[in-house]
Amino acid sequence: MYYVGIDLGGTKTAAGLVNEDGIIICKETKPTRKGGHYTEIAEDMAELASSLIRHNGVKIEQVRYIGIGCPGTSDCEKGTVLYSSTFGFIGAPLAAEMQKHIDLPVFLDNDANCAALAESISGAAAGAESSVTITLGTGIGGGIIIGGKIYRGFNCAGGELGHMKVALEGDECTCGRKGCWETFASATALIRLTKKGALANPESIINKLLEGDIGKIDGRTAFDAARRGDETGKRIVCEYMGYLSDGLINIINILMPEVVVIGGGISNQGEYLLEPLRKLVGAGTYGGNNIPQTEIRLARLGNDAGIIGASMLGKKK
Amino acid sequence: MYYVGIDLGGTKTAAGLVNEDGIIICKETKPTRKGGHYTEIAEDMAELASSLIRHNGVKIEQVRYIGIGCPGTSDCEKGTVLYSSTFGFIGAPLAAEMQKHIDLPVFLDNDANCAALAESISGAAAGAESSVTITLGTGIGGGIIIGGKIYRGFNCAGGELGHMKVALEGDECTCGRKGCWETFASATALIRLTKKGALANPESIINKLLEGDIGKIDGRTAFDAARRGDETGKRIVCEYMGYLSDGLINIINILMPEVVVIGGGISNQGEYLLEPLRKLVGAGTYGGNNIPQTEIRLARLGNDAGIIGASMLGKKK
Numbered sequence: 001m002y003y004v005g006i007d008l009g010g011t012k013t014a015a016g017l018v019n020e021d022g023i024i025i026c027k028e029t030k031p032t033r034k035g036g037h038y039t040e041i042a043e044d045m046a047e048l049a050s051s052l053i054r055h056n057g058v059k060i061e062q063v064r065y066i067g068i069g070c071p072g073t074s075d076c077e078k079g080t081v082l083y084s085s086t087f088g089f090i091g092a093p094l095a096a097e098m099q100k101h102i103d104l105p106v107f108l109d110n111d112a113n114c115a116a117l118a119e120s121i122s123g124a125a126a127g128a129e130s131s132v133t134i135t136l137g138t139g140i141g142g143g144i145i146i147g148g149k150i151y152r153g154f155n156c157a158g159g160e161l162g163h164m165k166v167a168l169e170g171d172e173c174t175c176g177r178k179g180c181w182e183t184f185a186s187a188t189a190l191i192r193l194t195k196k197g198a199l200a201n202p203e204s205i206i207n208k209l210l211e212g213d214i215g216k217i218d219g220r221t222a223f224d225a226a227r228r229g230d231e232t233g234k235r236i237v238c239e240y241m242g243y244l245s246d247g248l249i250n251i252i253n254i255l256m257p258e259v260v261v262i263g264g265g266i267s268n269q270g271e272y273l274l275e276p277l278r279k280l281v282g283a284g285t286y287g288g289n290n291i292p293q294t295e296i297r298l299a300r301l302g303n304d305a306g307i308i309g310a311s312m313l314g315k316k317k
Numbered sequence: 318m319y320y321v322g323i324d325l326g327g328t329k330t331a332a333g334l335v336n337e338d339g340i341i342i343c344k345e346t347k348p349t350r351k352g353g354h355y356t357e358i359a360e361d362m363a364e365l366a367s368s369l370i371r372h373n374g375v376k377i378e379q380v381r382y383i384g385i386g387c388p389g390t391s392d393c394e395k396g397t398v399l400y401s402s403t404f405g406f407i408g409a410p411l412a413a414e415m416q417k418h419i420d421l422p423v424f425l426d427n428d429a430n431c432a433a434l435a436e437s438i439s440g441a442a443a444g445a446e447s448s449v450t451i452t453l454g455t456g457i458g459g460g461i462i463i464g465g466k467i468y469r470g471f472n473c474a475g476g477e478l479g480h481m482k483v484a485l486e487g488d489e490c491t492c493g494r495k496g497c498w499e500t501f502a503s504a505t506a507l508i509r510l511t512k513k514g515a516l517a518n519p520e521s522i523i524n525k526l527l528e529g530d531i532g533k534i535d536g537r538t539a540f541d542a543a544r545r546g547d548e549t550g551k552r553i554v555c556e557y558m559g560y561l562s563d564g565l566i567n568i569i570n571i572l573m574p575e576v577v578v579i580g581g582g583i584s585n586q587g588e589y590l591l592e593p594l595r596k597l598v599g600a601g602t603y604g605g606n607n608i609p610q611t612e613i614r615l616a617r618l619g620n621d622a623g624i625i626g627a628s629m630l631g632k633k634k
Contacts, residue, residue, distance in 0.1 A: 083607035153573020256470020290400035
């Protein structure tokens with residue numbers, strides 16, 4: 001049997017045909033219709049799924065269900081998006097709408113929850129009874145796994161780890177509050193820090209790396225400079241690590257998961273990121289070395305985590 | 318059958334004989350031996366339990382077990398305190414030590430977890446599938462209940478909600494970090510705010526209420542002044558509510574429990590506390606009114622929550 005996993009993003013929609021072992025057999029992607037009504041988005045996803053099934057010579061009877069990971073809060077029982085700022089959805093019955101176009105069961109969940117489920121089953125946290133997966137991107141996505149299952153809270157809206165306030169003041173967040181963790185520790189926040197550092201320190205290697213175009217700064221820039229011994233780069237990375245560890249320590253003090261998984265582009269820094277982060281987190285966690293410590297690991301499934309996790313939604317119901 | 322619940326505190330130890338309905342039949346209290354070795358503390362608790370059983374004419378065969386709530390982190394399986402800053406315990410096998418003196422099974426857990434369990438079974442969160450109980454005292458105690466059971470994390474150290482950083486800077490916390498929620502929103506923090514406000518505003522009613530003795534300030538003072546229309550009192554209460562809501566919103570965004578229970582002396586302010594708090598929390602929670610909201614309620618079991626919860630530990634294993 002096969003499963004279709006769909007990672008519904010603000011700019012593109014990626015779908016994968018996944019086998020019983022959680023391996024993606026084939027992937028298809030198309031742009032997400034900008035400003036589309038939920039009926040249109042649902043129709044597009046149904047077409048993408050049909051195309052994927054057809055192109056792989058698989059019969060629809062061989063597909064068990066479709067799983068969708070969508071930004072925002074969904075009622076997972078009903079398959080309805082309750083609220084998604086990315087799409088402007090309020091109460092969008094995506095699952096029912098898709099079923100008008102394709103005759104398969106449809107499961108729906110938050111995209112970060114899907115990534116966390118995938119990492120917990122076949123990724124970095126495989127074998128752990130509890131884990132939290134953090135994705136450092138435009139914002140910070142978070143998914144909590146307890147007892148091998150997604151923890152959603154009573155209204156399916158839990159796990160909004162990026163919207164944990166870690167500072168009394170700060171830039172306004174998309175959620176309306178100030179001081180949210182994602183305004184300090186997302187890739188976007190690191191880019192902002194790097195720009196500020198580059199402008200204030202004209203002698204920094206960062207400015208050479210950019211060849212004068214500050215718009216080229218991305219989540220790697222400060223790390224690249226720091227690795228070359230640039231003081232500004234090192235200071236930026238150090239400040240960023242502090243913010244990143246602040247939120248991680250909070251999450252650990254609250255949930256004490258066996259494993260925390262770090263994903264998103266910044267996790268490509270590997271041990272250069274992880275080694276100092278482990279020290280900061282170990283030193284700040286309540287109880288310190290007197291109690292067993294949460295392990296921090298890098299995500300393993302990369303951008304496929306969303307598709308793989310979505311394809312597992314029906315199994316873990 | 319009966320149960321003995323013990324609330325082991327830094328200054329006093331309270332024990333209760335509890336019936337099948339979770340009702341305390343009789344309570345005995347004695348001072349906790351200051352700086353005592355764990356063997357002495359265990360012996361004292363065993364004596365207190367024996368005395369309670371004897372004085373009530375109950376046979377030891379009629380008592381199912383003893384449950385203990387202790388500040389700090391415990392290995393609940395082994396009945397060992399892994400770390401408690403209150404007592405300076407690191408690896409103290411309290412349960413085994415007690416059983417040298419009394420022939421009953423002994424269960425051990427964190428004191429705030431016990432309070433949360435009690436409120437979730439026979440208190441303010443009775444009937445809720447998930448709840449978080451916050452106790453505003455010297456620090457902030459927190460207990461998380463998921464699926465009717467205490468959520469402890471993989472190492473039994475979860476639920477340290479007071480040690481969630483909500484500010485980049487601030488007074489140093491007992492845990493060594495700066496900016497912990499309990500340094501802003503505990504009763505101790507409110508007292509500090511009130512003192513500062515009273516000193517800076519000699520015209521404030523607060524100074525009259527204290528009759529010149531600033532040492533008389535407690536968690537009620539600012540509320541008392543605010544209720545009488547005092548501007549300084551209102552400002553202090555407003556600032557404090559802001560800090561309290563900051564942490565509550567974080568907890569809700571992460572866990573989305575059905576109910577949050579507020580306990581500790583400050584919860585005696587009742588609706589005067591709760592009404593503005595509900596508004597602040599409702600406005601700041603991710604998803605706002607588009608999704609079902611967590612209910613905020615006042616604790617019902619008061620100081621007995623620790624004893625009652627401890628007496629339930631064995632049932633919920």
